[in-house]
Amino acid sequence: MSSSAPNPPVAVSGASYAAAAVTMAHYKAADSKREQFRRYLEKSGVLDTLTKVLVALYEEPEKPNSALDFLKHHLGAATPENPEIELLRLELAEMKEKYEAIVEENKKLKAKLAQYEPPQEEKRAE
Numbered sequence: 001m002s003s004s005a006p007n008p009p010v011a012v013s014g015a016s017y018a019a020a021a022v023t024m025a026h027y028k029a030a031d032s033k034r035e036q037f038r039r040y041l042e043k044s045g046v047l048d049t050l051t052k053v054l055v056a057l058y059e060e061p062e063k064p065n066s067a068l069d070f071l072k073h074h075l076g077a078a079t080p081e082n083p084e085i086e087l088l089r090l091e092l093a094e095m096k097e098k099y100e101a102i103v104e105e106n107k108k109l110k111a112k113l114a115q116y117e118p119p120q121e122e123k124r125a126e
Contacts, residue, residue, distance in 0.1 A: 049075070 041047050053074045057067060064070045 038047075053071055056074060057063075057070050060070070
């Protein structure tokens with residue numbers, strides 16, 4: 001027959017108690033840092049933005065194949081740049097410069113051509 005005798009109290013040495021106190025202090029410090037970080041995210045609007053995007057994903061009737069791509073798309077500029085996008089931006093800037101140079105060259109050539117051609121009214125009279 002087994003008796004349900006209460007367990008005797010465990011003696012805790014001073015070293016064990018000190019170690020437990022240090023561990024508890026460590027957890028409190030970590031919790032404090034977490035809380036500070038949470039408040040920072042809340043103040044900067046990150047939590048609201050993430051919540052809205054996650055709710056949009058949740059309410060999406062047709063779930064996307066990639067939830068991460070959905071988040072990136074809906075967060076917009078907040079996501080790190082794709083290297084391909086940066087290359088396309090550089091290419092666009094180069095093309096704009098070339099376009100401006102060609103437009104300027106076209107104006108000069110039209111002005112030069114106008115020196116050698118009679119005005120449009122004289123051409124029609126002929």
